[in-house]
Amino acid sequence: MEKLMISGGRPLQGMVSISGAKNSAIALIPAAILAESEVILDNLPLLSDVAVYAEILEELGAEVAWEGSQMRIDPSSIKSIPMPNGPVKKLRASYYMMGAMLGRFKEAVVGLPGGCNFEPRPIDQHIKGFEALGATVTNEHGSIHLHAKELRGTKIYLDVSSVGATINIMLAAARAKGATIIENAAKEPEIIDVATLLNSMGAIIKGAGTETIRIEGVSELHGCRHSIIPDRIQAGTYMIAAAATRGDVLIDNVIPKHLEAITAKMQEMGVLIEEFDESIRVKGTPSYEHVDVKALIYPGFATDLQSPMTSLLTQARGVSVLSDFVYSNRFKHVPELVRMGAKIRVEGRSAIIEGGRLNAAKVKAADLRAGAALVIAGLTVEEGVTEVTGVEYIDRGYDHLVSNLRMLGADVWRQSE
Ligand code: EPU
Numbered sequence: 001m002e003k004l005m006i007s008g009g010r011p012l013q014g015m016v017s018i019s020g021a022k023n024s025a026i027a028l029i030p031a032a033i034l035a036e037s038e039v040i041l042d043n044l045p046l047l048s049d050v051a052v053y054a055e056i057l058e059e060l061g062a063e064v065a066w067e068g069s070q071m072r073i074d075p076s077s078i079k080s081i082p083m084p085n086g087p088v089k090k091l092r093a094s095y096y097m098m099g100a101m102l103g104r105f106k107e108a109v110v111g112l113p114g115g116c117n118f119e120p121r122p123i124d125q126h127i128k129g130f131e132a133l134g135a136t137v138t139n140e141h142g143s144i145h146l147h148a149k150e151l152r153g154t155k156i157y158l159d160v161s162s163v164g165a166t167i168n169i170m171l172a173a174a175r176a177k178g179a180t181i182i183e184n185a186a187k188e189p190e191i192i193d194v195a196t197l198l199n200s201m202g203a204i205i206k207g208a209g210t211e212t213i214r215i216e217g218v219s220e221l222h223g224c225r226h227s228i229i230p231d232r233i234q235a236g237t238y239m240i241a242a243a244a245t246r247g248d249v250l251i252d253n254v255i256p257k258h259l260e261a262i263t264a265k266m267q268e269m270g271v272l273i274e275e276f277d278e279s280i281r282v283k284g285t286p287s288y289e290h291v292d293v294k295a296l297i298y299p300g301f302a303t304d305l306q307s308p309m310t311s312l313l314t315q316a317r318g319v320s321v322l323s324d325f326v327y328s329n330r331f332k333h334v335p336e337l338v339r340m341g342a343k344i345r346v347e348g349r350s351a352i353i354e355g356g357r358l359n360a361a362k363v364k365a366a367d368l369r370a371g372a373a374l375v376i377a378g379l380t381v382e383e384g385v386t387e388v389t390g391v392e393y394i395d396r397g398y399d400h401l402v403s404n405l406r407m408l409g410a411d412v413w414r415q416s417e
Contacts, residue, residue: 001389001391001392001416001417002391002414002415002416002417003387003388003389003391003414003415003416003417004375004378004387004388004391004394004402004412004413004414004415005385005386005387005388005412005413005414005415006375006378006379006381006385006386006387006388006410006411006412007384007385007386007411007412008245008360008378008379008380008381008382008386008410008411009380009381009382009383010245010379010409010410010411011245011246011247011248011284011409012238012241012242012245012247012248012249012379012405012408012409012410013247013248013249013408013409014249014250014407014408014409015249015250015251015252016238016249016250016251016252016404016407016408017252017253018230018231018234018235018238018251018252018253018254019043019044019045019046019069019230019231019234019253019399019400020042020043020044020045020069020227020228020229020230020231021045021189021190021193021228021229021230021231021232021233021234022045022047022049022050022231022233022234022396022397023093023163023188023190023231023233024189024190024193024194024228024229024231025041025044025045025047025049025050025053025228026049026050026053026091026093026096027093027096027167027171027190027193027194028041028193028194028197028226028228029041029050029053029054029057029071029073030053030056030057030096030097030099030100030171031096031100031171031194031197031198031201032057032062032073032075033057033060033062033075033078033097033100033101033103033104034075034100034103034104034171034174034175034198034201034203034221035075035201035221035222035223035224036075036076036220036221036222036223037074037076037222037223038072038073038074038075038076038223039072039073039075039197039201039223039224039225039226040070040071040072040073040223040224040225040226041070041071041072041073041225041226041227041228042069042070042225042226042227042228043069043227043228043229043230044066044069044070044071044228045069045228045231045234045399046068046069046399046400047395047396047397047398047399048392048395048396049091049093049396049397050066050071051066052087052090052091052094053087053091053093053094054066054071055086055087056083056086056087056088056091056094056097057073057075057078059081059083059086059087060078060079060080060081060083061077061078061079061081062074062075062077062078063077074223078104080101080104080105080107080108082109082143083097083108083109083110083111084109084110084111084141084142084143085111086111088110088111089111089112092121093164094110094111095110095123095126095164095168096164096167096168096171097110098110098126098130098144098146098168098172099126099130099167099168099169099170099171099172100171100172101146102130102133102135102146102148102151102171102172103151103171103172103173103174103175103176104175106135106147106148106149106150106151107146107147107148108144108145108146109143109144109145109146110143110144110146111142111143112139112142112143112144121327123164123165125158125159125160125162125164125165126162126164126165126168126169127144128156128158128159128165129156129158129165129168129169129172129182130146130148130168130169130172132154132155132156133148133151133152133153133154133156133169133172133173133176133180134148134149134150134151134152134154134176135147135148135151135172136148150176150177151172151173151175151176151177151217152176152177152178153173153176153177153178153179153180153181153215153216153217154178154180154181155180155181155183156169156180156181156182156183157183157184158182158183158184158185158186159184160184161184161185161186161187161211161297162186163186163188163190163191165186166182166185166186166191166213167190167191167194169182169215170182170191170194170195170198170205170208170213170215171194171198173215173217174198174201174203174205174215174217174218174221175217175218175219175220175221176215176217177217178216178217179214179215179216179217180214180215180217181212181213181214181215182212182213182215183211183212184211185207185208185210185211185212185213186297186298187209187210187211187297187298187299188297188298189209189229189232189255189258189298190229191208191209191213192208192209192229193228193229194208195208195209195213196208196226197224197226198221200224200225200226201221201222201223201224202218202220202221202222203215203216203218203221204216204218229255229258230253230254230255230258232254232255232258232259232302233302233304233305233369233397234397234398235251235254235258235259235280236259236262236302236304236305236308237305237308237372237376237398238251238282238404239251239259239262239263239266239273239280239282240262240266240305240308240309240311240312240376241308241375241376241379241405242282242283242284242408243266243269243271243282243284243288243312243315244284244311244312244315244376244377244379244380245284245379245380245410246284246285246286247282247283247284247408247409248281248282248283248284249281249282249408250279250280250281251279251280251281251282252278252279253278253279254278254279254280255278256275256276256277256278256279256280259280260299261299261300261301261302262301262302262305262309263275263280265291265293265301265309266282266312268289268291269288269289269290269291269312269316270285270287270288270289271283271284271285271288272284272285287317288312288315288316288317288355289316289317289318290313290316290317290318290319290320290353290355291313291316291320292320292321292322292323293306293309293313293320293321293322293323294323294325295322295323295324295325295326295327296325296326297326303324303326303327303330304369305369306322306324306330306369307330307333307369307370307372307373308369308372308373308376309322310322310333310334310337310344310351310353310373311333311337311373311374311376311377311380312376313353313355314337314342314343314344314353314355314356314358314377314380315355315380316353316355317355318354318355319352319353319354319355320352320353320355321350321351321352321353322350322351322353323349323350323351324349324350325349328348328349329349330369331346331351332366332367332370333365333366333369333370333373333374334346334351336361336363336364336365336366336370336374337358337363337373337374337377339361339362339363340358340359340360340361340363340374340377340378340381340386341356341357341358341359341361342356342358342377343356357382358377358380358381359381359383359384360378360381360383360384360385360386361386361387362386362387362389363377363378363386363387363388363389364388364389364390365388365389365390365391365393365394366390366393367393368393368394368396368397369397370390370393371388371390371391371393371394372394372397372398374386374388375388375394375401375405375412379405379410379412389417391414402414
């Protein structure tokens, strides 16, 4: 096990290039199962979750060749094999195996997902969608068993506009008979990315990115080549880190439109931001104003940036209120930030943050974004070394984190625990 050591107090300066989106990648890889020939994914992030997904596909008999940021997946010899255990258990997003296998084989057995553990995360909307398409779904000894004689298109209204359920239903419906309409669909950019891949594979999906998605089922899908969108959460994390350290960083390979909510909030605080076609420059200033932030579904402020934003708000004057309306209790970073001297209290769905200096401490990342929050906090500390354990969570979502931060002038290194 390794830990991250951070000797903070240096403004981040320079340029960082953002890799492909994790939350797209881990939906696009299983989507490739639906094709009958090779799918090539470009701009893939180098993350442990991606490696686990490659393992899952190989277990089913797919040929997977991963080199740098490109993965070639040949699913032509894939078989329907039950997956109650093994790599599926390492990954929450292995729930996409349900939609993908159901779409291709009309059956699947998938062990219940693991993954980030900040709160119970139900999959009832995924199951509601599969059942509406004609599948029988049962939970047997911790594995979800799905089976359908045939999948038939239908209208599905999601009670919550879930990213995972929207994508999972698209995967299964792409090869169903007839048209499926998802109402109250999630609108996140990753959903558009998955629809783009599926359409390049021969699917007929319209409306991705709006709350109504229409999927005209087809009997067969073919291989294609697709480049993954940039990771907006990774980009937002570097934006926050740049501002928190009062640095000046050009964040390259981004889609500025995907970053509108975080950009607007940071500008409201007094951070200087310049937008270009495919990059964003973030320049810190000596003093920031407190702001209130509400994490909402897209295009609102991303819940995945809520924890990193907490660290930035400790650097603002006065009291900020940060509320999360996507997850009710995603505040595992708060007690750790408090160990670093932050004045934060959690009330219901909100963290109330009083600005002030942080000090070095030994802290533990309890999930991926909590880890990012602690790294940012450590970067602001002027004296001493902050030690962050739980690096395995951070590695799930930020590739080349240490080398990127070092390139930006931070004094950060990994050390064995
Ligand atoms: N929900 C239900 N029932 C469901 C599905 C979701 O009640 O069947 C609830 C959840 O409990 C939550 C809300 O709906 O309160 C939204 O959950 P959603 O399904 O949209 O989240 P997800 O698909 O499980 C993805 C990302 C998360 C990100 C959320 C929200 C992946 C693999 N994960 O999760 O990313 O927080 O969307 O944007 O795409 C992360 O990257 O750190 C991360 C956790």
